[in-house]
Amino acid sequence: EQLLQQTDDAVALSGRFGAPSFGGAGNCSGHLRRAQAGGCLTTGELLSVASTLRTIRTVKEWHSRSGGGASSLDSYFSGLVSNKFLEDKITSAIISEEEISDKASPVLSDIRRKIRTASSKAREVLDKIIHSSTYIKYLQDTIVTQRDGRYVVPVRSECRGNVPGLVHDTSSSG
16 A cells, blocks of 8 residues: 555656656665775775765755655655765766876875976976987987887987987887
């Protein structure tokens, strides 16, 4: 009898106000238990939590717009807890499953800024080297590339002893 009443109320609300979207909701209980126990969540798991929080918030907003009262479903809606603050913190800190934003923490932002500065300085030094009259005669080309995350300057194989540095690879064409 109670389930029939809930079904009738759900159909009536959906008919009058349209059905709310539950598309972003997922079962995050395992993620939340692990986080509560002090475990770490992956970026994908955090994005799943944010998506579920967004769905909860929009469903609660839908219920409020629908008048939000006197239905057998009210206890379900009142049991939903939204957290816009946490939802926003997660979505501003994580760009995708593969990338965390600089906004995630001041420390991360500072580390990335230092890496960019060091990379820029290394690039400047290499640009000076490839245009220097001392080394230009030993170079195959006046370009700087990257291999395996390291900056590389193409040195003629017969001149590699004249240029300080490591040999990362040798070209079959010389």
